[in-house]
Amino acid sequence: xxxxxxxxxxxxxxxAIGALHVLAMALFxxxxxxxxxxxxxxxxQLRKWKWFFFVLVMxxxxxxxxxxxxxxxxxxxxxxxxxxxVLAAANxxxxxxxxxxxxxxxxxxxxxxxxxxxxxxx
Amino acid sequence: xxxxxxxESWLFPVIQSVHLIGLTILVGxxxxxxxxxxxxxxxxxxxxxxxxxxxxxxLITMSITGPLLFWSDWQRYVHNPAFLAKMVLLAIAxxxxxxxxxxxxxxxxxAAVLSLLLWISVVLAGRAIADFDIRxx
Numbered sequence: 001x002x003x004x005x006x007x008x009x010x011x012x013x014x015x016a017i018g019a020l021h022v023l024a025m026a027l028f029x030x031x032x033x034x035x036x037x038x039x040x041x042x043x044x045q046l047r048k049w050k051w052f053f054f055v056l057v058m059x060x061x062x063x064x065x066x067x068x069x070x071x072x073x074x075x076x077x078x079x080x081x082x083x084x085x086v087l088a089a090a091n092x093x094x095x096x097x098x099x100x101x102x103x104x105x106x107x108x109x110x111x112x113x114x115x116x117x118x119x120x121x122x
Numbered sequence: 123x124x125x126x127x128x129x130e131s132w133l134f135p136v137i138q139s140v141h142l143i144g145l146t147i148l149v150g151x152x153x154x155x156x157x158x159x160x161x162x163x164x165x166x167x168x169x170x171x172x173x174x175x176x177x178x179x180x181l182i183t184m185s186i187t188g189p190l191l192f193w194s195d196w197q198r199y200v201h202n203p204a205f206l207a208k209m210v211l212l213a214i215a216x217x218x219x220x221x222x223x224x225x226x227x228x229x230x231x232x233a234a235v236l237s238l239l240l241w242i243s244v245v246l247a248g249r250a251i252a253d254f255d256i257r258x259x
Contacts (some may be wrong), residue, residue: 019249021184022142030150034173038164045164049157111141117139 004066021060033057036102043097052116056076075116084111134194141187145248148180149241159234201251204250211247215240 031050035043065072070113072078088108095101151173157163160169192199199205218240223233 015250015253019246022145022249023242023245025142026146026149027153029134029146030153033147033150034164034176036156036171042164042166042169046154050162092189108209109146113142114139116137117135117142121135 003063007067014064016111017060017063017067020120021057021064024053024057024060025113028057029113031121032109033102033106036105037099040097047113058095075119075122077115077122081112081115083116084108088112131194134191137187137190141191142182144180144183144187145181145245146226147176148184149245151176151180152241156234156238159230198255199251202251202254204247204254206231208247208251209245211240211244215244 028050031046031053035046036052063108088105091101091104091108095104125177129147154163155173155177158167215237218233218237222229223237226234
């Protein structure tokens with residue numbers, strides 16, 4: 001793929017997208033955390049921003065994956081990360097708003113972060 | 123135990139992960155408050171006091187894990203331009219956070235924009251530390 005080769009070969013491509021990914025992750029995670037633990041009203045007002053950060057984190061994530069798909073595909077931690085992401089999505093889709101759901105969501109996001117860091121090692 | 127803690131230790135990625143969780147809580151909540159001042163996101167004024175303890179939790183997590191990571195290989199970090207840039211930006215961001223941004227003033231919106239830009243720069247510079255890592259032999 002031309003795009004993945006461009007990112008992989010350019011000096012600034014990977015670092016710049018990686019930095020944006022971390023930034024978007026922090027903003028998305030923070031927005032999710034606060035909307036889960038705060039009131040429904042607050043959550044509704046944050047909704048647009050949550051989606052914006054989500055699109056940004058996914059887009060940069062897919063680009064990073066594309067830059068070296070074979071390596072990521074073989075990583076145990078990358079697979080674990082995807083599993084935690086699916087579980088995090090299932091948690092908000094299938095359960096109604098509650099304190100417990102907020103904690104499960106926070107724990108799964110923490111697990112996603114741990115797995116992400118692990119990709120560099122395993 | 124601290125002496126055994128080096129970049130090669132399995133503890134390094136664990137502490138890095140906790141550092142990233144702290145980052146999410148710290149910068150996530152600061153951004154929500156700054157957006158609130160600018161009239162975006164959560165609109166009620168009381169949100170800044172409600173999120174204060176979250177921001178503190180994030181800040182404390184960061185200021186424990188950050189120095190630990192630095193300690194693991196400080197000779198290497200002091201030569202890293204991204205690390206040095208991050209420290210300067212961080213000092214300005216923290217200073218702005220506890221002074222300019224804190225008091226209600228006609229410049230509140232300016233302070234919010236400044237705060238957002240500073241914290242975003244800190245995060246970007248932080249990520250860049252890995253890209254400017256040169257092993258000094």
